[in-house]
Amino acid sequence: MTAILKRELSAYFKSPIGYVFIAVSFLFSGAFFWLFTLSVGSTDISYVFLGMFYVYMIFVPVLTMRLMADENKLRTDQLLLTAPLGLMRLVMGKFLSAYIVFLIGDLVMLLYGVVLSFVATVNWILILGNFVALALIGAVFVSAGLFVSSLTESQMVAAIGSIAVNVALALINIIASVIPVKLISDILKTLSVFDRYNEFTTGIFSLNGVIFFLSMAFIFLFLTVRVLERRRWA
């Protein structure tokens, strides 16, 4: 697993992808920070986080599109799948590499809190709640992206597919609210990523929410393993 993690991390920073992702994170969060907080003289940075939720929904797939699709295309999956290595470890290595890059982009958010604390009293619980929420939703986006990437040989298809999955995940509560059948609508509502996300942003730290996001991420990782396994039997 560490071998894969190391290779993927170095691949991110050998190509522009890693830098581009981090730059985009910094650029948008900086712009939002100025727009929603500094320029209006507010100390509430939850809008900055909310903005980043949408940015990551679109940009995390750029980070994950390469992960498996490229292996499928270059047939280097033959090396990975014939190595004495469990599939879950392989998938975890891939996941962690992308997630670490994501966190580098995400960590800058805490810096904005520090900046604010020089000029005003800051509600750190709120900031931390938002940060954790974004980190958790990031894990879901990364694992979903990894899953979609394992389904295809084309990075482009992987990127577009994962954006679609992420948008669907984010919009589940809206879809749920227009479905007239109460049972289905209730089930969809419990799956709503956005509602759970909102809980955190108000500073409520719920274990339920943490478990929800982690199991969501795990399901996608598990599905990725299944895809790799299924290829053996195809």
Add this chain to the structure above:
Amino acid sequence: MIEVRNLTKSYGGKKAVNNISFTAEEGQVLGFLGPNGAGKSTTMNILTGYISSNEGQAFINGVDILEDPIKAKSFIGYLPEQPPLYFDMTVDEYLSFVYGLKKCRLPKKSHLNEICEIVKLTDVRKRLIKNLSKGYKQRVGFAQALVGNPKVLILDEPTVGLDPKQIIEIRTLIKRLGKNHTVILSSHILPEVQAVCDKIVVINKGCIVANGNADTLARSLSADHKLVMQIEGGSDEIKKLLMSVSDIERVFVGRQVDERVWEYHIEAKENADVRRDIFRKLAARGYPILMMKSNELSLEEVFLKLTTGDEYGGAEKIEDKLDALGKAGEDK
């Protein structure tokens, strides 16, 4: 060391590999020979655990690849048809990645140095794989298979796309490795398998058509009772003379080699040795024998015979067709 039992693999109803069984012992080089699409790569992919079989079992060093894939895979070094290389890495980075991937325990620096010496990569270790020539890329693929000093090496068409000098180098390397590894290599090139392998498995359309060592394979299909001769003299008289030798069943007059020299293909009864009788008859009439050889099939012919059921394979048929076309053209 490697045992394959009744392996079957279908892709969408079509059997790519059909009930094949063979074994390879330790220190043996087994050649897997067959035309393109015969099922060579499929078999190798099953052996290495990349894909699974529908039926049958494959044991690597006594471990079933399906039951304990991780353990079985740890015995194998695999060079797929297309070497699995990351173009954005240097040779050194790539090999140390593979070293980590295979959870190798040997002392890293000296082990990788040794491998690079063996496959002659030492000069290019700091270069990006992307920028290497095809021959070097193949060698990096080879080096990757050697990492961890696995007991079994599985090489899928290891010499494809290399220049003749590189091919000879790789073959020598395989022979050398074969002394203390079990090697399975696939190829559709006969001389290669003949030159390198102790044992040959011929496969066609997913089925094994022959299995044995190179010499016995040729012998079992050889035709001692068939002779090719070149004799000086009128072809009609010589044909009659040859037919008068007892035990000779058929004589074909082949191409004209020279003025008054023809080639003759002679078929005697099986197990009959007619060479002395022929010599005496021809000598008595003063026809000089310029060449006489028993028509032992080369492995190439054996192969064609096995896979197409015809000594001359499709080649003669195509020639016939071309002739026919040519004649048709002349007629017009």
